[in-house]
Amino acid sequence: MAKTSIDIQAEKDxxxxxxxxxxxxxxxxxxxxxxxxxxxxxxxDKSLFGIDYKGSTEKSKSLVKELRKSKKSKKxxxxxQDILDERGATGVKRKFLPDKSxxxxxxxxxxxxxxxxxxxxxxxxxxxxxxxxxGKAFMKGGKV
Numbered sequence: 001m002a003k004t005s006i007d008i009q010a011e012k013d014x015x016x017x018x019x020x021x022x023x024x025x026x027x028x029x030x031x032x033x034x035x036x037x038x039x040x041x042x043x044x045d046k047s048l049f050g051i052d053y054k055g056s057t058e059k060s061k062s063l064v065k066e067l068r069k070s071k072k073s074k075k076x077x078x079x080x081q082d083i084l085d086e087r088g089a090t091g092v093k094r095k096f097l098p099d100k101s102x103x104x105x106x107x108x109x110x111x112x113x114x115x116x117x118x119x120x121x122x123x124x125x126x127x128x129x130x131x132x133x134x135g136k137a138f139m140k141g142g143k144v
Contacts, residue, residue, distance in 0.1 A: 006117075007090050010110035017105065018081050025077060029070045036063045080105055 039060050084103040 003088075003090055006110055006113050007088070007106075010106050010113055011084070011088050013109040013113070014084055014103065014105040017109070018077055018084065022074065022077050022081075025070055025074045029067065029074070032063055032067045032070060036060060036067065039063060 039057065043057065080103075084105055087100055087103045088106060090102055
């Protein structure tokens with residue numbers, strides 16, 4: 001099964017979307033870690049022997065929870081990236097192994113691209129402007 005230009009473009013768009021998602025997750029993780037560090041530093045009461053636990057306040061518990069969610073999201077993005085690299089938009093494996101279903105991210109991008117394409121249905125009918133031979137002057141409003 002040969003790759004068409006739509007398949008290639010869909011794969012590029014899917015790669016770009018995953019790269020953007022990975023970047024957003026990295027920024028989110030960085031911000032959460034900075035907030036967690038700030039929360040620990042500015043806490044009024046220190047715990048026993050100066051040891052500061054991660055989940056000792058409600059704010060730090062919620063930040064740790066968000067950090068876990070961010071790590072899980074990044075893991076999911078990596079897994080999706082691996083599937084896209086392996087299967088692509090057509091579902092043909094690149095290492096001469098049996099075909100599998102195409103990557104879901106690439107399939108969604110392919111459908112979006114196909115919706116943007118103009119429909120060929122009815123495009124071969126003669127139009128009024130073409131029959132009259134007036135060209136662009138007719139569109140501009142008048143002078144022939």
